[in-house]
Amino acid sequence: GESVGLHLPTLSVQEGDNSIINCAYSNSASDYFIWYKQESGKGPQFIIDIRSNMDKRQGQRVTVLLNKTVKHLSLQIAATQPGDSAVYFCAENQGGATNKLIFGTGTLLAVQP
Protein backbone atom coordinates (compact mmCIF):
# COMPACT_ATOMS: atom_id res chain seq x y z
CA GLY A 1 0.00 0.00 0.00
CA GLU A 2 0.93 3.65 -0.10
CA SER A 3 3.16 4.76 2.74
CA VAL A 4 5.56 7.37 3.95
CA GLY A 5 8.65 6.09 5.75
CA LEU A 6 12.03 7.11 7.09
CA HIS A 7 15.42 5.60 6.37
CA LEU A 8 17.14 6.26 9.70
CA PRO A 9 15.43 5.77 13.02
CA THR A 10 18.14 7.55 15.05
CA LEU A 11 20.56 10.32 14.15
CA SER A 12 23.23 11.51 16.56
CA VAL A 13 25.06 14.76 15.80
CA GLN A 14 27.39 17.14 17.56
CA GLU A 15 26.14 20.57 18.55
CA GLY A 16 26.92 23.03 15.78
CA ASP A 17 26.97 20.43 13.04
CA ASN A 18 24.38 20.27 10.28
CA SER A 19 21.76 17.52 10.42
CA ILE A 20 20.06 15.80 7.55
CA ILE A 21 16.95 13.70 8.13
CA ASN A 22 15.61 11.67 5.24
CA CYS A 23 12.21 10.39 4.24
CA ALA A 24 10.94 8.23 1.40
CA TYR A 25 7.41 8.35 0.17
CA SER A 26 5.65 6.00 -2.17
CA ASN A 27 2.54 7.86 -3.30
CA SER A 28 3.64 9.57 -6.49
CA ALA A 29 0.36 11.48 -6.61
CA SER A 30 1.09 13.32 -3.36
CA ASP A 31 1.67 16.99 -3.84
CA TYR A 32 2.28 18.38 -0.38
CA PHE A 33 4.68 17.36 2.36
CA ILE A 34 5.34 18.60 5.86
CA TRP A 35 8.02 18.10 8.47
CA TYR A 36 6.96 17.99 12.09
CA LYS A 37 9.05 18.04 15.25
CA GLN A 38 7.82 16.16 18.28
CA GLU A 39 9.41 16.67 21.66
CA SER A 40 8.87 14.13 24.39
CA GLY A 41 5.29 14.18 25.66
CA LYS A 42 4.18 16.91 23.27
CA GLY A 43 2.21 17.16 20.06
CA PRO A 44 3.72 17.44 16.59
CA GLN A 45 4.97 20.93 15.88
CA PHE A 46 5.01 22.26 12.32
CA ILE A 47 8.50 23.01 11.02
CA ILE A 48 8.31 23.51 7.29
CA ASP A 49 6.32 22.36 4.29
CA ILE A 50 6.81 22.03 0.56
CA ARG A 51 4.58 21.53 -2.45
CA SER A 52 5.48 19.19 -5.25
CA ASN A 53 6.00 22.06 -7.70
CA MET A 54 9.07 23.05 -5.70
CA ASP A 55 12.29 21.19 -5.04
CA LYS A 56 13.64 23.31 -2.21
CA ARG A 57 12.27 25.55 0.47
CA GLN A 58 14.13 27.36 3.21
CA GLY A 59 13.10 28.50 6.63
CA GLN A 60 15.00 29.71 9.62
CA ARG A 61 17.91 27.25 9.98
CA VAL A 62 15.89 24.57 8.17
CA THR A 63 15.70 23.56 4.54
CA VAL A 64 13.46 20.97 2.97
CA LEU A 65 14.48 19.29 -0.26
CA LEU A 66 12.12 17.31 -2.46
CA ASN A 67 13.25 14.90 -5.15
CA LYS A 68 10.17 13.71 -6.98
CA THR A 69 12.16 11.49 -9.33
CA VAL A 70 13.14 9.16 -6.51
CA LYS A 71 10.29 10.16 -4.17
CA HIS A 72 12.60 11.40 -1.48
CA LEU A 73 12.26 14.21 1.03
CA SER A 74 14.90 15.55 3.39
CA LEU A 75 15.10 18.02 6.22
CA GLN A 76 18.34 19.88 6.77
CA ILE A 77 18.95 21.65 10.06
CA ALA A 78 21.87 24.06 10.11
CA ALA A 79 24.03 24.54 13.20
CA THR A 80 22.11 21.97 15.21
CA GLN A 81 21.41 22.97 18.79
CA PRO A 82 20.52 20.88 21.87
CA GLY A 83 16.99 22.24 21.61
CA ASP A 84 16.65 20.52 18.25
CA SER A 85 16.74 17.12 19.96
CA ALA A 86 13.38 15.52 19.19
CA VAL A 87 11.66 13.04 16.92
CA TYR A 88 11.14 14.35 13.42
CA PHE A 89 8.31 13.10 11.24
CA CYS A 90 7.69 13.66 7.61
CA ALA A 91 4.04 13.69 6.65
CA GLU A 92 2.22 13.47 3.40
CA ASN A 93 -0.85 15.60 3.00
CA GLN A 94 -3.28 13.89 0.72
CA GLY A 95 -5.28 17.09 0.30
CA GLY A 96 -8.71 16.67 -1.15
CA ALA A 97 -11.70 17.24 1.04
CA THR A 98 -10.11 16.37 4.36
CA ASN A 99 -6.46 17.45 4.46
CA LYS A 100 -5.60 14.12 6.09
CA LEU A 101 -1.96 13.56 7.03
CA ILE A 102 -0.09 10.30 6.61
CA PHE A 103 2.92 10.24 8.91
CA GLY A 104 6.19 8.44 8.52
CA THR A 105 7.72 6.43 11.34
CA GLY A 106 9.94 9.17 12.73
CA THR A 107 13.67 9.82 13.24
CA LEU A 108 15.09 10.56 16.64
CA LEU A 109 17.63 13.38 16.45
CA ALA A 110 20.03 13.39 19.39
CA VAL A 111 22.27 16.43 19.65
CA GLN A 112 25.44 15.89 21.66
CA PRO A 113 26.85 18.97 23.44
Add this chain to the structure above:
Amino acid sequence: EPEVTQTPSHQVTQMGQEVILRCVPISNHLYFYWYRQILGQKVEFLVSFYNNEISEKSEIFDDQFSVERPDGSNFTLKIRSTKLEDSAMYFCASTRQADPSGNTIYFGEGSWLTVV
Protein backbone atom coordinates in the same frame (compact mmCIF):
# COMPACT_ATOMS: atom_id res chain seq x y z
CA GLU B 1 0.35 32.23 18.90
CA PRO B 2 -3.05 30.51 18.90
CA GLU B 3 -3.05 26.92 20.01
CA VAL B 4 -5.16 23.81 20.19
CA THR B 5 -5.84 22.82 23.79
CA GLN B 6 -6.70 19.36 25.04
CA THR B 7 -7.99 17.94 28.29
CA PRO B 8 -7.23 15.84 30.19
CA SER B 9 -3.51 15.57 29.69
CA HIS B 10 -3.55 12.08 31.15
CA GLN B 11 -6.37 9.69 31.97
CA VAL B 12 -6.30 6.21 33.39
CA THR B 13 -9.44 4.15 32.88
CA GLN B 14 -10.62 0.63 33.42
CA MET B 15 -11.19 -1.59 30.42
CA GLY B 16 -14.80 -1.37 29.28
CA GLN B 17 -15.32 2.14 30.60
CA GLU B 18 -16.31 5.12 28.47
CA VAL B 19 -13.82 7.90 27.94
CA ILE B 20 -14.32 11.40 26.56
CA LEU B 21 -11.32 13.39 25.40
CA ARG B 22 -11.86 17.08 24.91
CA CYS B 23 -10.31 19.59 22.57
CA VAL B 24 -10.69 23.29 21.92
CA PRO B 25 -9.51 23.95 18.36
CA ILE B 26 -8.19 27.30 17.21
CA SER B 27 -11.14 29.66 17.05
CA ASN B 28 -11.31 30.48 13.33
CA HIS B 29 -10.55 26.96 12.17
CA LEU B 30 -13.14 24.90 10.37
CA TYR B 31 -11.57 21.45 9.98
CA PHE B 32 -10.91 19.26 12.98
CA TYR B 33 -9.09 16.00 13.41
CA TRP B 34 -8.20 13.30 15.86
CA TYR B 35 -5.00 11.34 15.54
CA ARG B 36 -3.48 8.80 17.86
CA GLN B 37 0.02 7.63 18.60
CA ILE B 38 0.69 4.35 20.32
CA LEU B 39 3.86 4.53 22.39
CA GLY B 40 6.92 4.38 20.17
CA GLN B 41 4.94 4.32 16.96
CA LYS B 42 3.97 6.84 14.32
CA VAL B 43 1.05 9.21 14.46
CA GLU B 44 -2.08 7.69 12.85
CA PHE B 45 -5.10 9.45 11.44
CA LEU B 46 -8.42 8.61 13.09
CA VAL B 47 -11.06 11.00 11.83
CA SER B 48 -11.69 14.35 10.22
CA PHE B 49 -14.69 16.55 10.92
CA TYR B 50 -16.15 19.46 9.02
CA ASN B 51 -19.47 21.25 9.00
CA ASN B 52 -20.68 19.18 11.93
CA GLU B 53 -20.14 15.85 10.32
CA ILE B 54 -17.41 13.29 9.79
CA SER B 55 -15.72 13.82 6.44
CA GLU B 56 -13.35 10.88 6.60
CA LYS B 57 -12.43 8.16 9.07
CA SER B 58 -9.81 5.46 9.20
CA GLU B 59 -10.20 1.74 9.82
CA ILE B 60 -9.19 2.36 13.43
CA PHE B 61 -12.25 4.55 13.96
CA ASP B 62 -14.79 1.78 14.48
CA ASP B 63 -18.21 1.86 16.13
CA GLN B 64 -16.63 2.31 19.56
CA PHE B 65 -15.47 5.77 18.57
CA SER B 66 -17.52 8.90 18.04
CA VAL B 67 -16.84 12.60 17.69
CA GLU B 68 -18.94 15.59 18.45
CA ARG B 69 -18.80 19.36 18.40
CA PRO B 70 -21.42 20.05 21.04
CA ASP B 71 -21.20 23.79 21.48
CA GLY B 72 -19.26 25.45 18.68
CA SER B 73 -15.98 25.53 20.56
CA ASN B 74 -15.30 22.07 21.94
CA PHE B 75 -14.52 19.02 19.83
CA THR B 76 -14.72 15.69 21.63
CA LEU B 77 -13.64 12.13 21.01
CA LYS B 78 -15.61 9.46 22.81
CA ILE B 79 -14.52 5.87 23.18
CA ARG B 80 -17.56 3.96 24.29
CA SER B 81 -16.01 0.82 25.75
CA THR B 82 -12.26 1.08 26.06
CA LYS B 83 -9.93 -1.79 25.28
CA LEU B 84 -6.34 -2.28 26.36
CA GLU B 85 -5.17 -1.54 22.81
CA ASP B 86 -6.80 1.90 22.98
CA SER B 87 -3.95 3.00 25.23
CA ALA B 88 -2.22 5.74 23.30
CA MET B 89 -1.64 9.47 23.03
CA TYR B 90 -4.58 11.10 21.29
CA PHE B 91 -3.95 14.33 19.42
CA CYS B 92 -6.53 16.83 18.33
CA ALA B 93 -5.70 19.03 15.37
CA SER B 94 -7.32 21.80 13.41
CA THR B 95 -6.85 23.86 10.30
CA ARG B 96 -8.61 26.74 8.66
CA GLN B 97 -9.21 25.24 5.25
CA ALA B 98 -8.84 21.89 3.55
CA ASP B 99 -6.57 23.25 0.84
CA PRO B 100 -3.15 22.51 2.31
CA SER B 101 -1.45 25.43 0.66
CA GLY B 102 -0.63 27.84 3.43
CA ASN B 103 -3.05 26.21 5.85
CA THR B 104 -1.00 24.58 8.51
CA ILE B 105 -2.53 21.81 10.58
CA TYR B 106 -1.98 22.64 14.24
CA PHE B 107 -1.78 19.92 16.85
CA GLY B 108 -2.62 19.98 20.52
CA GLU B 109 -0.33 18.69 23.23
CA GLY B 110 -2.19 15.40 23.39
CA SER B 111 -4.19 13.37 25.88
CA TRP B 112 -2.47 10.28 27.15
CA LEU B 113 -4.97 7.48 27.68
CA THR B 114 -4.00 4.45 29.70
CA VAL B 115 -6.47 1.56 29.77
CA VAL B 116 -5.91 -0.95 32.57
